[in-house]
Amino acid sequence: MKMQILAALAGFLAVALIVVAYLFFGAVENVPQEEPMPVVIVVRNPPSLDTAWIRFRTRMEELGYRDGENVRYVITEVSTDLASTKRNIGQLLEQRPDLVYTMGVLATRAAKEAAEDLEIDAPIVFAVVSDPVGSGFVESMQHPGGNITGITPASNLTASKRLELLHEMLPSITRVVHPWNDEKTSGAAALREIASSLGLMLVERQIPDVAGFVEFLRTYPFRQGDAILRPSDSIGAGGFNDAVALALEHKVPLVGTNEGDTERGALMSYGTNYGDIGEAAARIAELILRGASPSEIPVEEATRFYLTVNLDTARKIGVTVPESFLLKAHRIIEGE
Structure with a gap:
């Protein structure tokens, strides 16, 4: 009789353990798993x-x-x-x-x-x-x-428009310095055509990196009637602050690719935001x-393009931007 009771208890405990294990592990499986953070x-x-x-x-x-x-x-x-x-x-x-x-x-x-x-x-x-x-x-x-x-x-397409605007703003400019790294993204082919039609000398040089870009501008023999056209590629972005400093030092107009360039010291920019x-x-x-x-x-x-002019830079480099040109600008930065 005792053996039968012990056997029954053992069976009951075994079943109970199985039920508890099922409920526990089933509950764990049903816990919502956190999705991995992208x-x-x-x-x-x-x-x-x-x-x-x-x-x-x-x-x-x-x-x-x-x-x-x-x-x-x-x-x-x-x-x-x-x-x-x-x-x-x-x-x-x-x-x-x-x-x-x-x-x-x-x-x-x-x-x-x-x-x-x-x-x-x-x-x-x-x-x-x-x-x-x-x-x-x-x-x-x-x-x-x-x-x-x-x-x-689409800066490769708007590069030629920048050159047209520069010529309209400052007709006294005769030579445009345009060092670039990537011929396609800088729109070099279109620039050659528009420069020729405007009677401007386009000085080009393919530059391998930012350091070369800065060195080229640092040693370039700037003269009256020169301007710098910032290339719309990696060296133009990486060396822009140095380009601004050198343009101010030599009192040479610098044309940027976007409004941010003009905020940071370019004389003028045309491009998207x-x-x-x-x-x-x-x-x-x-x-x-x-x-x-x-x-x-x-x-x-991009479908929207903005013309920005920095009059504070104009004063620092000693140029006068015609009022008729300023009327076209979407934004004019006055400075101090």
């Missing part, structure tokens, strides 16, 4: 393109993506050359990010090549990249192909984080 690598290009990053981040917050809460930004910066920039980005790509946001030609080329070398299929959204087709980033504007898309400011481009890039990034393929998202092109 990782976005950000390749900054300061200071020229900082506004494209600031407005990107702000727009992402408006779309519900807050750093540290439901998205994690891993931030790096472009170096002075392609090789070191690729190396820096390559190390971050090994984290297998959900997205890479690049600003400028150098950052975008470095990210694309690093991803290809490592065979990492990370989506790339670029901002402020002129002529993305001619530069080999995408197959076409409507069908980018690959794993990359973004927003172009890089902050607007950053916001548009955020919209594309949000689509990709939700599952859209970059290859199916057309590259967007």
Whole structure:
């Protein structure tokens, strides 16, 4: 009898343990699992393109993506050359990010090549990249192909317009210095045509990096009637502050590519607003984080362009901007 009771108790305990284990592990399985936080690598290009990053981040917050809460930004910066920039980005790509946001030609080329070398299929959204087709980033504007898309400011197309505006603003200019790194993104071919039609001498030089750009301007024999046209490529962005300082030192008009350039000391600029481009890039990034393929998202092109004049710079270099020209400006910076 005792044996029967013990056997029954043992059976009961075994069943009870099975039930408890089932309930415990079943409950664990039913606990909602936290979704992994998406990782976005950000390749900054300061200071020229900082506004494209600031407005990107702000727009992402408006779309519900807050750093540290439901998205994690891993931030790096472009170096002075392609090789070191690729190396820096390559190390971050090994984290297998959900997205890479690049600003400028150098950052975008470095990210694309690093991803290809490592065979990492990370989506790339670029901002402020002129002529993305001619530069080999995408197959076409409507069908980018690959794993990359973004927003172009079309600076390669507006470069010739800048030259026209410079000629209209200061007819005494006879020679325009235009060192560039990337012939396509700087719009060199169109500049040659428009310079010839305006009777301007265009002094060109292909420069390998930012240091070479600064050195070229530092040693150039400027004379009265000269102007500098800032190239819309990586060296123009990276060496811009030095270009401003040298232009002021030699009292030479400097033409920028966007409003931010004029705020920082260029005499005049014509181009799109890089902050607007950053916001548009955020919209594309949000689509990709939700599952859209970059290859199916057309590259967007800027449609609004702004003429900005810095009268404080005009006073410092001793030039007078005609009132008729100022009437065309979207913004005039008076200075002190």
